[in-house]
Amino acid sequence: MRNHLIFLLAVLVLMSIVLVSCSKDEATSPTNEFETRPYTLVMPSNMPAPILPQDNPLTYEGIALGKALFFEKMMSKDGTVSCGSCHNQGNAFTDNDKKFSEGIEGKIGDRNSMPIFNMFYHTKGFFWxxxxxLLRDQSLGPIENPLEMGETLENVMNKLQAESKYRNLFYKAFGDSTVSSLKMSLAMEQFMLTFVSGNSKFDKVERSEAQFTMSELRGKELFFTEFETSGGARGADCFHCHATADFSNHEFMNNGLDSESEFTDLGRAMFTKRPTDNAKFKTPSLRNVAVSGPYMHDGRFATLTEVIEHYNSGIKESPTLDVNIHGxxxxxxxxEQEKLDLIAFLNTLTDEVYLNNQEYKESN
Ligand code: HEC
Ligand code: HEC
Incomplete structure (x- = not known):
């Protein structure tokens, strides 16, 4: 029995030596020992703890690979489009003033690009x-979308595998230079999870580092107060859905953009096939909203003034209209002053630290 065990152990040790030396041979720069350094997300003190995936710990090496992939145009069929083409940092990683994003060969998509930050709070799913x-599932979607990057995963993997730069980056991140779609998705998930936004004027006021103007303060009160028809407190009811420190419950809701006969994009129901999900879309965070226009899943509103007017006087009834908006x-x-106050408050959610963070920029 004991001999058996010793033999087994010896075999295991031998096997691991062989395995380690194999993967070392594959690495382009054999001087690099495989060792990753854990990356700690630094959260502003007023923000809740991030919900990070247990099975994909953040490492400097994983993030570096994810970043290279995010800005890699080889990910698209004709080498013209990267994730960064439709997700610009200066616009909270949305598309610069475009209603619909432009993919390969100038093809136009059918939805407005979404902002990327504080992704670790999104526990209900990704896309509108x-x-x-999961975020890792999301990250492979655009590659095969014919209107976005229009490429097959297999071709992308072959293109990356052929580059020593990528063999090296994959080795450093995962101890194995073989490109796989799983590793790609894990690395991109890691990179996007590092986008933290929690240093806007709103956050500074929360931390007693700044003060609101009178207009911003009135806007904040409107935002966080219930609307009551019966002459009670006067609010604009925004907080129901744009709730929590991330200004979104990340749930799927119908905020009254269209009546039933006008539904063109069925939103959530396209995925769940449930009529009760018709025209429900993911509630976007309102952080950085001043720089992420145009607004809504179809980019129908160019300005925040138009958005406020929608909530003020444009709500359309339909069977799936959210109960919180019925009122x-x-x-x-x-x-007019209250509308300006609301916009003044929304403008305090712009976070220049995040918008200019060098760590998220394409490396040379
Ligand atoms: C052609 C433009 C385009 C490209 C290229 C593109 N995206 Fe997007 N992205 C969009 C649009 C449009 C949406 C919303 C799509 C939808 O809901 O159907 C979106 C949604 C997302 C979301 C969801 C955010 C949320 O809150 O749910 C993430 C994350 C994201 N993209 C990351 C990426 C990554 C990573 C890549 C590269 C692999 C990429 N995008 C490539 C346009 C693009
Ligand atoms: C019933 C929930 C709900 C309430 C209440 C609500 N919203 Fe929204 N909001 C949403 C949803 C859902 C969307 C996305 C809808 C879509 O794109 O189809 C949205 C989108 C937005 C957008 C566009 C963001 C972007 O990135 O495109 C802004 C700005 C906004 N809301 C501000 C407000 C303000 C200000 C109030 C209060 C006056 C408010 N919302 C009240 C659910 C709500």
């Missing part, structure tokens, strides 16, 4: 309809 459960369906009658 939530069809990707304002007949209009809120906000004064």
């Amino acid at each position: 309809d939530g069809r990707a459960k 304002i369906k007949d209009g809120m009658n906000l004064t």
Whole structure:
């Protein structure tokens, strides 16, 4: 029995030596011992702890690979489009003023690009309809989308495998220079999880490092107060859905953009096939909203003024209209000053630290 065990152990040790030396041979720079350094997300003190995936710990090497992939145009069929083409940092990683994003060969998509930050709070799914459960699932979607990058995963993997730069980056991140779609998705997930936004004026006020103007303060009160028709406190009811420190519950809701006969994009229902999900879309975070226009899943509103007017007087009834918005369906009658106050408050959510963070920029 004991001899057996010793033999087994010896075999195991031998096997691991062989394995380690194999993967070493594959590495382009054999001087690099495989060792990753853990990366700690630094959260501003007023923000809740991030919910990070247990099975994909952040490492400097994983993030570096994810970043290279994010800005890699080889990921698209004709080498013209990277993730970064439709996700610009200066616009909270949305598309610069475009209603619909442009993919390969100038093809136009059918939805507005979404902002990327604080992804670790999104526990209900990704995309406007939530069809990707995890961020890593999401990250492979655009590659094969014919309107976005239009490439097959297999071709992308072959192209990356042929480059010593990528063999090296994959080795450093995962101890194995073989490119795989799983590793690609894990690395991109890691990179996107490092985008933290929690240093806007709003956050500074929360931390007693700054003060609101009177207009911003009135806007904040409107935002966080219930709308009451019966002459009670006067609010604009935004906080129901744009809740929590991330200004979103990340749930799928219908905020009254269209009546039933006008539904063109069924949103969440395209994925769940449930009519009760018709025209429900992921509630976007309102952080950095001043720089992420145009607004809504189809980019129908160019300015925040138009968005406020929608909530003030444009809510359309339909069977899936959210209950929290029912109260304002007949209009809120906000004064011009109140509308300006709400916008002033929304403008305090712009986070220059995140928008300019060098760590998220394409490396040379
Ligand atoms: C052609 C433009 C385009 C390209 C290229 C593109 N995206 Fe997007 N991205 C979009 C659009 C449009 C949406 C919303 C799509 C939808 O809901 O159907 C989106 C959604 C997302 C989301 C969801 C955010 C959320 O809150 O749910 C993430 C994350 C994201 N993209 C990351 C990436 C990554 C990573 C890549 C590269 C592999 C990429 N994108 C390539 C346009 C693009
Ligand atoms: C019932 C939930 C709900 C309430 C209440 C609500 N919203 Fe929204 N909001 C949403 C949803 C859902 C979307 C995305 C809808 C879509 O794109 O189809 C959205 C989108 C937005 C957008 C566009 C963001 C972007 O990135 O495109 C802004 C700005 C916004 N809301 C501000 C507000 C303000 C200000 C209030 C209060 C006056 C408010 N919302 C009240 C659910 C809500």
